[in-house]
Amino acid sequence: MLSLHDDTRSAPGAQPPWTWNAVEIVRTQPRGPGVSDYLMQRVAAGDTQAVAACVDQFGGLVWSLARRLLGRPSDAEDAVQEVFIDLWKNASKFDPAIASEATFVAMIARRRLIDRRRREGRRPETESVALEDVPSVTDGEQANFELHDEAVRATAALEQLKPEQQSVLRLAVRHGWPHQLIADRLGLPLGTVKTHVRRGLARIREELGTESGAGGKEATA
Amino acid sequence: MSRFLEGRLLELLADSVTEGLCPAEAAELLQALPHGCGECLEFERAAAAIDLALATPVAEPLPRAVRDRILIGANRYMESVDRRVAAGREGFK
Numbered sequence: 634m635l636s637l638h639d640d641t642r643s644a645p646g647a648q649p650p651w652t653w654n655a656v657e658i659v660r661t662q663p664r665g666p667g668v669s670d671y672l673m674q675r676v677a678a679g680d681t682q683a684v685a686a687c688v689d690q691f692g693g694l695v696w697s698l699a700r701r702l703l704g705r706p707s708d709a710e711d712a713v714q715e716v717f718i719d720l721w722k723n724a725s726k727f728d729p730a731i732a733s734e735a736t737f738v739a740m741i742a743r744r745r746l747i748d749r750r751r752r753e754g755r756r757p758e759t760e761s762v763a764l765e766d767v768p769s770v771t772d773g774e775q776a777n778f779e780l781h782d783e784a785v786r787a788t789a790a791l792e793q794l795k796p797e798q799q800s801v802l803r804l805a806v807r808h809g810w811p812h813q814l815i816a817d818r819l820g821l822p823l824g825t826v827k828t829h830v831r832r833g834l835a836r837i838r839e840e841l842g843t844e845s846g847a848g849g850k851e852a853t854a
Numbered sequence: 855m856s857r858f859l860e861g862r863l864l865e866l867l868a869d870s871v872t873e874g875l876c877p878a879e880a881a882e883l884l885q886a887l888p889h890g891c892g893e894c895l896e897f898e899r900a901a902a903a904i905d906l907a908l909a910t911p912v913a914e915p916l917p918r919a920v921r922d923r924i925l926i927g928a929n930r931y932m933e934s935v936d937r938r939v940a941a942g943r944e945g946f947k
Binding site for chain 1 (some may be wrong): 896904908929932
């Protein structure tokens, strides 16, 4: 995030180091030495070229999350814009030692989308979701974005769970189904669904390690 | 922490990253985590990792019109930051 002591930005009244026309933000100064390779860190430093690159790199990921968790395209459109504002605000909290950028983006996006869905009483899209199949790590490797270390480790841990637990976690986490809906569709007691979700997440957390402030520095709110 | 409270804490953490919490539950979770919300972030990271692990082969692309609106919003945000930076500098004079 920009600070009051950040001298890389323009002085008050001076021409900013970048211009934009309608929708394209174009940096007018070249990246200097020591500029981070991480988009989030560049966004935090006020690099507007990184902003556009961030949208291009993670837009599909955030859009897919919004479509899955919110269902209606009009809701998803508004929510995706809110997610990216959250990303700009929280970019300085990204720590590559703790999480990949894709994981960081997914954390911020999921938080905003889950809050929004709960606030507005929306239900996720359920029609196209198969109840049984769980994609393998091989499927994930073909995704538009790189399969990062956390995802590989999560996949390995998921594969050690019973099929019923995998199905519950997939529906609860990936598709955002309410626990009661999962219980109804799978014919399981609600308590069993909650136990599968709780233990599954705890298992993945254990697999990923328990560094303090996972995914970013404290309180990526 | 008792086993009951630990179980309740884990339930709240799991609910927060899947279904979300109502205000009363969110307050209960914060009260149960006196040393900050590091565990919240660990659960959020676990859920995000599961999401990425189960990614479909081809993610749906971001519509062009939505991308354009995001960039317009980004520009407004950067400008507001610039204004706050400028105002802060004025305040130090």
